[in-house]
Amino acid sequence: MSTGVVVDESFCFKEETQLTVLKTSHFFPGDGFAVYDTKGKVIFRVDSYGPDSRLKDELVLMDVSGKCLLTVRRKRPSLHQRWDGFLGERCDGKKPIFSVRRSSIIGRSSVTVEVYGNPNEEYLIEGSFPQRCCMFYNAGSTNESKESVAKIRRKVDSSTNVVLGKDVFSLCVKPGLDAAFAMGLVLVLDQINTSPEPDYIPSSS
Secondary structure (H helix, E strand, C coil): CCCCCCCCHHHECCCCEEEEEEEECCCCCCCEEEEECCCCCEEEEECCCCCCHHHCCEEEEEECCCCEEEEEEECCCCCCCCEEEEECCCCCCCCCCEEEEECCCCCCCCEEEEECCCCCEEEEEEEECCCCEEEEEECCCCHHHCEEEEEEEECEECCCCEECCCCEEEEEECCCCEHHHHHHHHHHHHHHCCCCCCCCCCCCC
16 A cells, blocks of 8 residues: 655545646756646646756755645765655754665666655655656565556647657656655656766666
8 A cells, every 4th residue: 555644645635646747947947846736736846946956955845835845855975865855844853754765876776765654664666767757666565566656657748649848747646645745756856867877767677
């Protein structure tokens, strides 16, 4: 089963939900994100400004009103590009609610996510984020029947059947998985794959 509430219960949908993620630009390419529900309403946004926006050590996921839902911060030094997620705004002494790290220092690697709770939950992300093709699995499932809890894929224009550019993509979230948590993981994947180190997440065979 998926982990349920990690960030906010209101973002745990009862049905499979396909969100549209748009990489936005205010002053420089790739500045932030806007996330839309199936009705075209903005539910999440991420704003960052400045020429170094592609390599941020800390990013904040907000709701449409600007309330801080989640902060993800890169842990330095970290050979595995570890990131920690904090509920709301991060402050000194505050403990993370989850961590994300590459499963390997070199070569092709998946990404492992550990959610701190009672009990702890672990997830695995496989695929190619630069190609907008990733699967999120509950790592607690057996290898023979890994439970898919979310996926990232290219967005297709329904009216023309044309695949859109990589700055627009779909985040499909299964019932019960916290969509704010899933979007926090997208922020980390984006930073890992725009870092100086070439990070690739292989598809499962």
